[in-house]
Amino acid sequence: MRKQRLTLLYPGDFYSMAWGRYLTLKPHMVYMHAYLAPHFDVAVIDLENEFSRPVNGSSLDRFKERALERLLAVETDILAISCWSSLNYLSSVFFATAYKARRPDALVVVGGYHPTFVPEDFTFVGSPFDRVVGGEIKNIFPALGMDAPGPDNTYEVEPEYESYPYYDGQGTIGLFLGAGCPFNCRYCMEYKRKWSSLPVETAVSRIVDACKTLPLKYVTVFDACFGLNRTWKRDFLKALSRQNLDIYLWLETRVDLVDDTDIQLLSDLKVKVDLGIDSFSETMLGIMGKSRRPKAYLDDFLRVSKGFSRAGVFHDSYLIFDHPGESADTWEEFKAFFHTRVTPELRNGYLRVKYQRFSYYPGNHIYTHYRDYQDRFGFRALHPQWWKESGDHYTLSRTIVPSLDTAGNAFHVPLKQASAMVRGFNADAKDEALWQKLHSFAI
Ligand code: SF4
Incomplete structure (x- = not known):
């Protein structure tokens, strides 16, 4: 048939x-x-x-x-x-x-x-x-x-690169080793709450086999939360390290999942790690649902970044400005942590700070609890169905009011100031040329 x-x-x-x-x-x-x-x-x-x-x-x-x-x-x-x-x-x-x-x-x-x-x-x-x-x-x-x-x-599907019509010898591939994340960051669209993964041997052989048949230089892992299970993560990193592959690896994870042993194991590989820190304001971390212990979370960030920089591991921390609930007070908290902790303790290492403005997306907690955020903070999305509009979606999705002050004025993070702070910090980060290639997936 x-x-x-x-x-x-x-x-x-x-x-x-x-x-x-x-x-x-x-x-x-x-x-x-x-x-x-x-x-x-x-x-x-x-x-x-x-x-x-x-x-x-x-x-x-x-x-x-x-x-x-x-x-x-x-x-x-x-x-x-x-x-x-x-x-x-x-x-x-x-x-x-x-x-x-x-x-x-x-x-x-x-x-x-x-x-x-x-x-x-x-x-x-x-x-x-x-x-x-x-x-x-x-x-x-x-x-x-x-x-x-x-x-x-x-x-669990075995990806086929060579038979994919748009494969033409690229040195960078993306793959999945697992899925799901039990955390509940309010802006996140990850809907699989249970974390699961390939068995370690299968995960390693996916990469090893790809290296045998493709001219690979860079493997990017698109798992929402790499290595949630500590035993799995350590076994995977050790097994991959034993393969002595001459490739870079890109991963995304959380700082509260990374300990000193993980830092050591990651430094045995050529790796870039992206960390969704999201804010340096403890209040915002609570509103975002990032952690129930925001202070400990930020302490973890300092600890992990210092460890990565000592070990020469590229790592970027991602921030979101103007998330619902962002206010003049949370911006002051952000600046205080940036100036008193991040800059003096983490500058001149392998950390880059990246940021974006909050964009309103369907599917996350903010979308499904819109009215709660409106009542609590005065949050508003001015284009609540921007994906149906003809116009620059980057701008439309970010045209929001994060919060209103007591006089009814909308607050927005002053982006010029934020940008100058971040640029100043990143200017001293190490090995810019290689970082650029890894960041743009163009190695
Ligand atoms: S942002 Fe990251 S840690 Fe938070 S729920 Fe999404 S995948 Fe999990």
Whole structure:
């Protein structure tokens, strides 16, 4: 029996301009391709790879025109659209509508984070979507009336890079070794609360095997919270170290999960670690749900950063300004910690401080408890459905009121001042040239 033809489409972003990384090998697409290929006759079209990302109105018009021509030339039984994030919403609707109008017999399916959190955005009257798939990749099978073949978790799928149509010898790949995070940071969209991972031997062999067949220089691990389980983490780091691979590794984790032994084990590898610190204000850390013990959390940050710098481990700390609840008082707390602890104790090491303004996204605690934040702080998102608007999504999603003072005035962190502080600190960080390459995934 012939397999059904399935076209996996990454529709690109219409209004994200320079927001977010531009990855040719998008890990979720590589994994979906590998998972679906044994069961369907799969074609992949990544419109961002083929036609780049629109940066203004005229390039958006050109993008739509050329992308439509490419897509409408495809005959398929199932058009599976990856609406990975809210940034992909308008493009998903646009291409689904155009394809359905031209080929009404094709089944149009959409999945990803946005359909998981806001499925009703795809079921409006006259919607071109026949199926809306939430959660893991495997859920596409029951949506198509088929039994899911397993595995249950996306990270258990064995990624296939060489057979992926956009693989052309890249030295950087992204993979998943596990999933989930039991913490509950209020702005975070991670919905799998239970942490799980590949067995250590499998996790190591995924990397070793990739190194045997691909010209790898850099493996980026996209787990939400790397190494939550201490035994797993140590066994993994030791086993990987024994392989003596000449590659860099990129990981994201929390400072309260890293102890001195971990620092030693990580320093045995070539690694860059990203740490979501989020704020230097204890009050904000409490509001963000980052830690129930904000002071201890910041002490952990100082301890871990000093350890990493002594060991020569690149590490970036990520901050969020203007999160709901940010106020003049929390900004003062931030500055005090920055000037009295961070600068004198951590400067001239391997730490860089990175920041971004809070962006309002569907799916997290703030979205589902909007009214609570409004009542508590005066928080407001001025474009509460920005993903449906035509305009710069970076700006629209960040057009918010974090809090109101007693006189009813909105507070915003003075970004020029924050930027000058951060730039001054980072100017003294070590080994800028290599850090730039690792940070941009361009090694
Ligand atoms: S931000 Fe990180 S630590 Fe917090 S819930 Fe999300 S994945 Fe977990």
